[in-house]
Amino acid sequence: MTAKPDHLFDRVAEWGALVAFASRPTQTAQLGIVSGRRRMGKTYLLRALAERVGGFYFGATTATAGESLRQFGAALAEFTGAEVPIVFDSWDHAVTYLFGLAARERADKPLLLVIDEFSYLVKAVPELPSLVQREIDRYQVEPSGARLLVCGSAMSVMGGLLASNAPLRGRAQIEMVVRPFGYRDAAAFWGVDTDPALAMRLHAVLGGTPAYRRQFLADDVPLSLNDFDQWLSRTVLSPLSPLFREARYLLAEEAEIRDTALYHSVLAAVAQGNNTRGGIAGYIGRKAVDISHPLAVLEDCHLLTRERDVFRAGKSVYRMTEPLINFYEAVMRPSWARLESGQAQQVWARSKERFAAQVAGPHFEAICREFMLGDGIEMLGPDAGFGEIGCGIVTDSTARKQIQIDVAVVQPGGGGHKSAVSMIGEAKWGVTMGLNHLDRLVRARELLAGSGVDASNCRLACFSGVGFSDALRERADRDSNVLLLGLAQLYGHHAIGNRG
Structure with a gap:
């Protein structure tokens, strides 16, 4: 396993998947799509990967097709050690040359090829995905060690590369979206996790x-x-x-x-x-x-x-x-x-x-x-792990009002089983939560049970960014179905009160 550089924070899963792709031993050309909104560190990640495995990296810019072609040729000349610039007469020629680097005598040695900001090139050269598709298909028959990663930040463009009628549909062996850090990882990255x-x-x-x-x-x-x-x-x-x-x-x-x-x-x-x-x-x-x-x-x-x-x-x-x-x-x-x-x-x-x-x-x-x-689902026992987590509204027809449920864990019905709810919760950022908030959840649970949903094992959760009243804490201590969760718990500690 190629070690992840120390300067690359987190991204353990992404690094492992990309290294596995870059080193895959098969002698057919492989294609990977990497996308993600700007500022996510995609370029940082792919540059580090290319350096570690000795691959080719090209970062496109906003330019015309001709200027981009010259930049591409210059990058390839530097990578191959050519003494004179490599000049292509068309992108057709350039793509053919790129895949040729990993063909024939080098087919048994995987070669990583990275084209970053691919969406810029597609805008200037609309036929580029078709050219890549032709070479990918060609080197499913002829031997090749090419491991091409194309990356871009324009999410609509990158998503369209693998759409139903797109040339590259069905050709990619990996499709990765580099997402923002989760809230806990972000706190560690900024050094404010304490x-x-x-x-x-x-x-x-x-x-x-x-x-x-x-x-x-x-x-x-x-x-x-x-x-x-x-x-x-x-x-x-x-x-x-x-x-x-x-x-x-x-x-x-x-x-x-x-x-x-x-x-x-x-x-x-x-x-x-x-x-x-x-x-x-x-x-x-x-x-x-x-x-x-x-x-x-x-x-x-x-x-x-x-x-x-x-x-x-x-x-x-x-x-x-x-x-x-x-x-x-x-x-x-x-x-x-x-x-x-x-x-x-x-x-x-x-x-x-x-x-x-x-x-x-x-x-x-x-x-x-x-x-x-993530970790929170473990508080509800093994059966809740397969539930859907979301939010919703429970209608109280008698009181002619709606109860907003900010966090819910629901198991859809089917196969002779009716739908069930494992947890409903209310989240308040700037309010000290009290018994009135819990009572609202109790009423919502009663309404769900009355509508035919299995709420027999439904736990009630209060999430607060400020804290909880003494009365609510006492209630949680007596009732194992009540969970109180504050900021400390969300960032890695145990729930307050009786966890059952």
Whole structure:
């Protein structure tokens, strides 16, 4: 196993999969697709891999087809040790030459070939995927050690490479999406894992994007929770910081997005809490049918995700997946002129309540669901491990109201078994939770049982970013079906109260 470089934080699973691909002993050409939004460290990862295994790496730029071809030839000349530049008359010739490096006499020795920012090349050379497909197919018959990895950040373009009618459909042996660090790994990366309150706020603003710490902020990290306000004012909210306009750039860089004003309005609607299709349409003054395309594009770009209601078939809500964009839409965009004039501290002082309600609160709920996808599920016993984790609404017809369930673990019915719920939970970021929150969950469990769902083993969970009342703690000590989880537990400790 080729050792992962010490400077490469985490990415253990990704590194192992890529090394296995690069060293696969078969004598046929292999193709891998690596994608992920910008700033995730894809280039960092692939450069390190190419260096470790002695492979070829080419990073494309935004350029014409002709200029890119010259750059490609120069990179190949450097790799092969050619004394004179390699000049290609077409991309057809270049792709043929690239695969030829690993053919015939070298077919028994895997050779890694990396083309980074492949989406740039596809924009300039639309026929490039077809040329790659031809060589991949050719070297399924003829011997070859080629291990080609193509990588890109335009998620819609990269996803389209393997679409149903795309030339490369069915040709890839590995398809990897390099995602942001999870909230725990992000805390360790930023060096704030011993301070969960700070780690959660930091993650609510910047998420798990690795490049923001070192490349954008030159390791400017908040020293403590007391330093968070000053840190935010001198970094994300400062017009002198590269992070100040980053949210705008993330949207503008997506190839499928043309009318950025419309897409910003859709994202602003979600940031304001309008997370249904009808709510978004009403917020921006359009008909629901008119926003189908923008919603689909934002999903393809991995900027929005649609979460289905686990209790109501056919219902779903939208949630932003990029915390920085959510922070921008909720806090920065409404006060953009003041921020540009250097009033970061004043804007932030007036935005803290909005941050808690529209940014930190929804983000905390998402983190609680992420926790249940990981270590948290173990608290519920072995049967819950196969359940679906999500959120939903339980309707109380008698009281004519709806009960929002922020975290739920549900086993779908089938095979003669009715659906069951293992846990329902409520998450509150800035509120000390009390018996009233637990009573609401008790009522929701009763309603679920009354609707035919098996709730006999349903546990009730209260997630809080602040804490719990003494009365609620006493109740949890007496009742093994009640779980209290605070920030310390989400970041790796045990649940408070009786765990059963």
